[in-house]
Amino acid sequence: MSGIGVETRLTRKFAQIASDSRGGLITFLTAGDPTPSISRDLLSRLPAAGADIIELGMPFSDPMADGPAIQAASQRALKSGATLKGTLRMVRDFRQEDSQTPIILMGYFNPIYQYGSQKFVNDAYSSGVDGLIIVDLPPEEDEELCHPALTAGLHWIRLVTPTTDHKRLISVLQNTSGFVYYVSITGITGTRSADPETVKKAITQLREMTDLPLAVGFGIKSSEQVYTINEFADAAVVGSALVDTIRANLDDSGQPTAELCDNVIEFVQDLASGTVRT
């Protein structure tokens, strides 16, 4: 069923990370946060700052699996006029200058459902999107978007969580491609951090079940944590901490300050220092 090539931007990126003998850094931004133009600037500066893969959040009014930081980011983006169409346009613009950095869209199903599932996967692919993470589509609902996405040539990246038992893992891994996103805690984004030893154990067990690269996310906020996670995982995902840096660089009336972009990029550079394995 899959229309995905054997080699894609995403597989090449993980191969390159492995051959560099380091870990990967996946950074999350919400598309259009805090404004369309700043969001575009941030996106284009992320690769040079050390982001290996970019997760781009599709804003939704009711992000049920996200904590306060990403909820607020969604609200800021929607307030400044973000739409799904606008998100795809951002990716298309980004691709004009960067043909190598994989972009994964992350979000919830309803905006895509309104856009039209088939039209969305076609438009996403032609815009230069590499894969999708849709939080509220478990394997039980694969017909909705997972099958069309794979056919269109998009990776379908699924979340594996501490509650995913062995039996479920088989069906969860079945249509997963690109990489597996291990959610290190039972909970929402941007809250607590997991004990590295527990995560290490889970990753070791996952390795026995799949050859796909394994990324770990939720609760990773610093270059030290990126370093620790990458001792046993293939990549670390940082989302809420990055989005929080955006918030911290807004003035009292919610307007972006002049230093916002530089400060966010500086934070990403610091995170990237944690990808080196010593």
Added chain:
Amino acid sequence: MPTNSAKPESYRSGPDETGHFGMFGGRFVAETLMPLILEVEEAYNQAQIDPSFQSDFDFFAEHYIGRPSPLYFAESLTQELGGARIYFKRDELNHTGAHKINNTLGQILLARRMGKKRIIAETGAGQHGVATATVCALFDLPCVVYMGSTDIERQAPNVFRMKLLGAEVIPVESGTATLKDAMNEALRDWVANVEDTFYIIGTVAGPHPYPAMVRDFQSVIGREVKEQILKAENRFPDVLVACIGGGSNAMGLFHPFLDDNLRIIGVEAAGLGVDSGKHAASLTGGMPGVLHGNRTYLLQDSDGQIIDAHSISAGLDYPGIGPEHSWLNDVGRVEYVSVTDSEALDAFQLCCRTEGIIPALEPAHALAHVAKIAPTLDKDILIVMNMCGRGDKDVFTVARALGVEL
């Protein structure tokens, strides 16, 4: 939007194994919750075939809730409207003053069976929160209720009731700080506390098996009506009417009658009017979409962002509706209409005046529709309307709407 809504052999056989009513329903939740959702489904299936579960439910329904609630012939109202004979199903006489407790009783018995140690719930008007806090007090389980800070302000008496009953009420500031956001927050809590926590959802929505399970617990309403109307009139009614927010009281009344030959009418809240954009009529003014674990009609913009509902009745103020209603709408089994704030206010006063019953603003919507159709119907036509809640909680809202200072 395509809808696969072929006419079924029975209207009572849903959902299918994957939790769908036609194209509606399903299980649109994060992976962290999936194992737990499946566990709830398995436990509920087991409970259904366990006679002791049903007998526990029946015992507390009779001795604690006060069931069966009466089926009452509203003679004065019938005379006033001058047409069909109108009966009220008096679920406002239940302990805690609404139908909500039928469901919270069923779910807490299930939570106990599953060995869960902590209960969470969302609430809008506070009725479901109070009903949940009540059964938690009865069975000595800690209770956390999520409530939008906007709703906390306008439903202060219910907030205090929940606290008296020992519940912790957590204000939700996110989003627009109303019922949908309270439900988001409860889901976030559940994701973080899957091990020991049971989520008592207050209406026939959410991921499978909730829509079916809540409907089953509420169906005690319709089953009782079947027996009571036979005793009173020696036949079934011709028309059923109930109000709909999420739609649990309506599902409870309708479901036992779906395969019988009668008209069934659900009444949504039209707020300031469906054309005003300030309403809560998901079927009349919404589109199919996916939120809170199920596909159903939702109030949303063209980009799939959820729009806030508006109704004078906080209990109808939800931008979605149970998936089974969406299906019953699309297959044409149930008629769905809407009633505005001001029509509901008129019906509220009519009921107080003619029957000496202060209805909640929710069933006042149903009554407003009854008042529209009853005069047009023959005097031998029987209407049963679900009086699903009492209006004590609403007197401040009504006073404000009528310009009276208390």
